[in-house]
Amino acid sequence: VKTVKWGVLGTATIAMEHVIPAISAARNAEIIAIASRDLKRAKGAAERLCIPRAYGSYEEILDDDNVDCMYVPVPNSMHCEWTLSALKAGRAVLCEKPMATSLAQMQEMVSTSQGTGALLGEAFMYRYHPQFKRLLDFVHKGTLGAVKIIRGSINFEIHEGPDIRLNPALGGGVLLDVGCYPLDAMCIVLNEAPIAAQATSLQRNGVDYLCAAILEFPNQRLGLMDCNFDTPWLQAPLEVVGEHAIFRLQNAYNPGRGDCKGSLITEDGGNVETFVVKGADMYKTMIESFSDSYQNGQPLQYCTETSLATAVALDMVQRSIKPMTSPVSRRQLAV
Numbered sequence: 001v002k003t004v005k006w007g008v009l010g011t012a013t014i015a016m017e018h019v020i021p022a023i024s025a026a027r028n029a030e031i032i033a034i035a036s037r038d039l040k041r042a043k044g045a046a047e048r049l050c051i052p053r054a055y056g057s058y059e060e061i062l063d064d065d066n067v068d069c070m071y072v073p074v075p076n077s078m079h080c081e082w083t084l085s086a087l088k089a090g091r092a093v094l095c096e097k098p099m100a101t102s103l104a105q106m107q108e109m110v111s112t113s114q115g116t117g118a119l120l121g122e123a124f125m126y127r128y129h130p131q132f133k134r135l136l137d138f139v140h141k142g143t144l145g146a147v148k149i150i151r152g153s154i155n156f157e158i159h160e161g162p163d164i165r166l167n168p169a170l171g172g173g174v175l176l177d178v179g180c181y182p183l184d185a186m187c188i189v190l191n192e193a194p195i196a197a198q199a200t201s202l203q204r205n206g207v208d209y210l211c212a213a214i215l216e217f218p219n220q221r222l223g224l225m226d227c228n229f230d231t232p233w234l235q236a237p238l239e240v241v242g243e244h245a246i247f248r249l250q251n252a253y254n255p256g257r258g259d260c261k262g263s264l265i266t267e268d269g270g271n272v273e274t275f276v277v278k279g280a281d282m283y284k285t286m287i288e289s290f291s292d293s294y295q296n297g298q299p300l301q302y303c304t305e306t307s308l309a310t311a312v313a314l315d316m317v318q319r320s321i322k323p324m325t326s327p328v329s330r331r332q333l334a335v
């Protein structure tokens with residue numbers, strides 16, 4: 001069977017450490033080319049990961065008609081531009097998260113994908129982990145009853161220094177870097193976009209380090225999200241609160257390859273039933289799923305409608321970020 005041929009735009013850490021090895025390990029994919037803004041860097045990466053072709057510019061790899069699918073892990077501010085170029089060159093595109101930094105960008109990317117007929121997907125790898133499927137199964141089976149609130153937190157400590165995450169011009173900041181995960185999870189679990197959002201954030205050097213948001217979804221449901229760069233990665237819990245039970249994943253987005261823990265908390269006196277989901281390579285599953293769709297001409301498991309809902313949530317949160325306008329101060333409480 002012909003395998004799907006992948007090319008990679010840039011020598012990003014996520015590509016080198018996880019996604020290119022996943023392409024090489026996938027049953028239906030192979031990595032055939034990598035590009036860098038610097039030819040020496042492209043050649044070094046190609047040698048390290050056994051990639052046959054190396055290009056010294058992004059334009060050149062887009063001219064390589066042997067490439068079926070392009071993986072785009074450039075800084076967030078450049079996702080739209082390079083995804084559009086790759087789609088227009090006739091490539092299917094798997095773009096890193098968050099695919100767009102605004103809803104307008106996402107709409108342009110989706111309409112270009114529709115116009116060219118080229119597949120477009122967002123590399124939210126956690127969606128392909130079996131623990132997330134377990135969560136969706138519980139929700140769809142009705143075990144939790146009607147879902148009322150979804151809570152998601154995510155954080156890690158970032159160190160000063162050159163990092164695309166700390167650069168406002170490159171789409172840095174904690175909301176775009178990791179706040180997008182809980183927002184994406186909420187939209188998938190509720191299967192729609194929010195209708196309103198209110199958020200606040202704390203900034204340093206032009207990027208947000210802490211952000212918290214409340215999102216309203218249709219039919220009186222809420223999403224609560226917080227994210228920060230200031231506290232160490234211990235857990236990244238996702239809690240789906242239903243009428244009858246709470247479903248909790250301990251490490252919802254990046255659990256590594258090991259087994260994952262979760263719990264189901266039921267009405268019955270706060271009964272807590274813990275469970276373990278066997279570890280998996282979610283990057284490999286994501287690549288195999290995308291490559292299957294490419295080969296079979298089928299829609300992606302998570303199509304652009306999902307990414308559009310997440311872009312709505314992200315854009316609403318971004319636009320609503322304000323210092324708290326009428327906080328209750330200590331003086332009012334006479335403290």
Ligand SMILES: NC(=O)c1ccc[n+]([C@@H]2O[C@H](COP(=O)([O-])OP(=O)(O)OC[C@H]3O[C@@H](n4cnc5c(N)ncnc54)[C@H](OP(=O)(O)O)[C@@H]3O)[C@@H](O)[C@H]2O)c1
Nearest residue numbers: 010011012013014036037073074075076096097098123164
């Ligand atoms: N799904 C996940 O698990 C996951 C995890 C981490 C990050 N990400 C996402 O993946 C993307 C890359 O993140 P990363 O941490 O891997 O980034 P990174 O190591 O800083 O790499 C970014 C790459 O983009 C290219 N680039 C082009 N213009 C650039 C510029 N002006 N400044 C810096 N780099 C530039 C560079 O490649 P060349 O120099 O070779 O051209 C660089 O290697 C981001 O969108 C991020 O949100 C996803």
